[in-house]
Amino acid sequence: MDRALRSRLQARFGLELHGEIRQRNDETELRIGAGDVVDVLRALHDEPAFDFAILADLAGVDTGREMQVVYHLWSQSTNDWLRVIVEGLSRDDPRIASATFLWKGAEWMERETYDMFGIVFEGNRDLRRIYMPPDYTSFPLRKDFYLADDSARSPGAGVRHMERTHSPAEAGEAPLRSGTGT
Amino acid sequence: MATTYPHGTHKSADDPHVLLDDEYGQYEPIPPYPPRTERELEFYTPGDGEMYLNMGPQHPSTHGVLRVVLKLNGERVVDIDPVLGYLHRGVEKLCENADYHQTISQLDPLEYISSLFCEWGPVIAYEKLLDVQVPRRAEYIRVLSGELNRIASHALFMGWFALDLGGLAPILYSFIERDEIVEMLAALTGQRMLFNYFRIGGVNGDLNHDFLSRLGDWMSRAGKQIETNLALLNENEIFVRRARGLGTIDREAALRLCMTGPNIRASGVPFDVRRAHPYSIYPEIDFEIPTRSEGDSLARYLLRMDEVKQSLRIIDQCLEQMPDGPIMAKLPRLLRPRPGRAWAAIEGPRGMYGAYVISDGTDQPFRLKIHDPSFIHLQAVGALLPGHLLADTMAIMASLDPVMGGVDK
Incomplete structure (x- = not known):
C-alpha cells in the first residue's frame, strides 16, 4: 500500500x-x-x-x-x-x-x-x-430495471433467498438494494 | 389463415414457398433515422466521391457477429462505424442477479477463446473483498493453466491473422497446437472451451495424471513445433511484406486510445500487468516482457509469438516449483463479503482484463463491471484504418485480435 x-x-x-x-x-x-x-x-x-x-x-x-x-x-x-x-x-x-x-x-x-x-x-x-x-428507451443497469424473470420479486421462489438486505454499504449512503424485496 | 412472419421474410406472390427479403431483411448501410450525434452526422454525410459499404453482421472474417459500415473513397477506407450489440447478453446485469459463485460461469462465454482469463479478474476481485489468502498450489495451477490458455489463444491468433491476409495453411497448423492444449485443459477442468475452473479461493480440481501426461508429452516437443509453425509465416515474404506497415500506431496514440496488452507493447509501451502490477505468483517467476517499437501489424504478430516462448518458460518454472498443499482456501459456501469496493486487473492474451466489484454485504455482487480489452481494441480499429485499402480492414482488425463475445458482453 x-x-x-x-x-x-x-x-x-x-x-x-x-x-x-x-x-x-x-x-x-x-x-x-x-x-x-x-x-x-x-x-x-x-x-x-x-x-x-x-x-x-x-x-x-x-x-x-x-x-x-x-x-x-x-x-x-x-x-x-x-x-x-x-x-x-x-x-x-x-x-x-x-x-x-x-x-x-x-x-x-x-x-x-x-x-x-x-x-x-x-x-x-x-x-x-x-x-x-x-x-x-430503458437503461438496463439501473437498479430500478428488473430482469423479466427476476425471482427476487416473487416471494418464496427462486435463487434470491432468505433475507431482504437493507445494509447501508458505506456510511452515509442510501440502502443499496432499495428496489428488491416485496 | 393469417400467418405472421418474422421480420425479414415474406412470401413471394408466385410461389408461397419462396421467401423474399423485404426492407427489414436487408442491411442498409445508412440508418433509417436522423443522425443522433455530431459524429454520426459527420460519418453519414458523404463527401465528394465517397460511398458506403456494409460489412457483416455475418461475414466470414469478423471473428464473431460484428457489423461494420465502411465509408469508402474508391478502394481506400475513409472512416468506419462499427455497429455492436449482436452478442450482447447483459452479463453485468445477470451477475448482479446471481451469487458470487454463479457469476464465474456467467463470465466464461465473454472470452470464448481464452475463458480462464475472464474468470481470473473477477475471482481476484472477490478474494480482495473477502480477504482470502489463496493457497500457493492453487496460484501455481492458475498460472500454469492460464499460460497454457494464452498459448492456445495466440496460436489461434496466428492462424486467423494469416487467414485474413489470405493464407489458408497456417490455421490448420495452429489448430493442431490449440487442440492439444484444449484437450489438455479439458482433462484438467472438464470442459474444452468454457472452463469454469477458477473458484473463489482456489481452483476446482487438482492436477491429474491425464493432464500431466498430456502436458509432459506436449512440452517435450512444443518448442520445436512452434518454431516450425512460425517458419511457415515468418519466412513467407508475401506475408511479411503485406503485414509490415499495416495499421501503424505510435506510442502516444496507443496510450490515448487506452490500448493494453500485446497491442500497446508492439507500440513501445512496456505495460504488462504481470510486471507493472504483479498479481498471483508472477513476481516469483522469471520471464521477460517482449516489446517492439514499430507499432504495425507485423510487430503485433511477432510480439505475440515472442510471448508464446515466454509462456513456455513460465510453464516450465511452474512445473518445477509446484508446491504441495491444498487447492482451495477454507470458505463458507454462502459468501457475504463485507460492504466495499474492489478492483482487480490481470494480463490476458488480448490485454488487460479488469473487474470492478461493489459489495453491499449480501451474497450477490451489487455491481460488477467487466473491463474487456477486445472492446477497447475494436474501437482502435477506427483510428488505424483510414487510408488503408478495403482488403486491409479485416487484416488490421485481426492483428488487434478482438473477440466479439468480450466486445458485446
Missing part, C-alpha cells in the same frame, strides 16, 4: 476531495464531485508527480439514490491502482464532463455507460447507444 500517494493526493486535491482518501489492498480511492472531474483528471494525467497515463476502466454505478462514475487509473510512479469516484450525480438527469479530451479511448466506454445508465457525458462527440438498438 502506497502511503506516499495518499499524502500527495491529499496535498494536491485537498479542496476538491469529498471525504477521506481510502486505501485497501492495492487500491487508493478518492471521491470528488462532478464539477471537478476535468481539473482532477487533467492534473492526474499531466502533472509529472502523478503521471497517470493509463485509463484502465470507466464504470457507471447506480447506488439506488445517486449515480456515480468511477475511473481506474494506473501510473508508473506508484504501486497502487487509483480509483476516482465521481459521486453525487442525480438519477433524473445525470451529467458529467467527458474524459475524451485526455483519453480518446474513453469514447466507447462512455457510450457504454450512457447506454446502460443514461449518464450523459458532455463533450463526447459520439454519445449514442452502443449495445442496445437505437429505438430502445
